[in-house]
Amino acid sequence: MVQFAMITRLRDGLPLSATTDHEPSEAILTSKKYAKLISKKASRFPDRCSLFTGSHWLHLISSLGVCFIMMCEENYPTVLAFCFLDEIQRAFISTYDGKRVENCRRPYALIEFDTVIKKTKQRFNNTRTLQTKINLTNMSQEVKLRPPHRITIEELGPIPGDSSAQERNGVAARAYRPPAANREQFVPLNWVDKLALSLCLLCCLLNLIRIGRILRAGPMIIDDDIHFTSTSVGFFLVSSLLGLFQCYLLVYRTSWRTSKNIAALLCLASVEGHLYLHAYRYGLTSAFTILAALLAAWRIQTRSIPPKLPDYTV
DSSP states (O other), rough: OEEEEOOOOOOOOEEEEEEOOOOOHHHHHHHHHHHHHHHHHHHGOOOOEEEOSSSSEEEEETTTTTTEEEETTSSSOOOHHHHHHHHHHHHHHHSSSSHHHHHHTTTTTTTHHHHHHHHHHHHHOTTTOOOOOHHHHHHHHHHHOOOOOOEEEHHHOOTTTTTTTHHHHHTTTTOOOOOOOOGOOOOOOOHHHHHHHHHHHHHHHHHHHHHHHHHHHHHHHHHHHHHHHHHHHHHHHHHHHHHHHHHHHHSSOTHHHHHHHHHHHHHHHHHHHHHHHSSOHHHHHHHHHHHHHHHHHHHHOOOOOOOOOTTTOO
């Protein structure tokens, strides 16, 4: 996802505008220092460049005396990054003329443009609603024909006042590696997913409450039938664990997901059937638990990763 963006004047690196709604982690702060350093030297580089800081990508374009820089996560597609820069570039140029830019005397004189950057950033961080598919093909072709210049850390030199930044950020120790396929994330949980998750957790809570009541009444029940106590506690505990396992499958990616989903559902239905047939649970409660498990199983099976746009990994 897009983490940070800034706009600077090309000839002297004067910051004109930037986003402020980023996470203040150490890695992001270090990458921001590289962004500020590269903005001061942007006039030395071609009009389209990229730099890997060790934890983030910095992409930049320059035009008409203005430099546009964005910082994104390591696995964010290059094409989308340059589409983002192209969009804020067009919006900035249509809002401010060259004379306005040249007359700026203090840093962040055009900070009000932050609202435009923020809206564009939110849109590009949500690929499900991103409406740039028409321009994406053109940008993909352009990046293929004229790939961005790869800037190295050595070309920039050390960050002023922070000579250990490379070691802290792991730049000297590791080079860029394309993200593995298993690092792809699911689409965010929608309201149906959250409902299924809540119902499964509710069923687990009810099972634990039931176990607590059985254990508190243990001495009386054990005198009558110790087998009844151990069996009922065991089945309620298994039902809780299966419900938690469904929650895990719903939230996280895992191998053999379909097989695990079916196995968990069948085991849970069998356990609930046993609890009902042996009068450990009311029929209505067992039916509610099975329906919650069915809803969770359906959402586990239908939840997917975000669809890739054309040439998504260029």
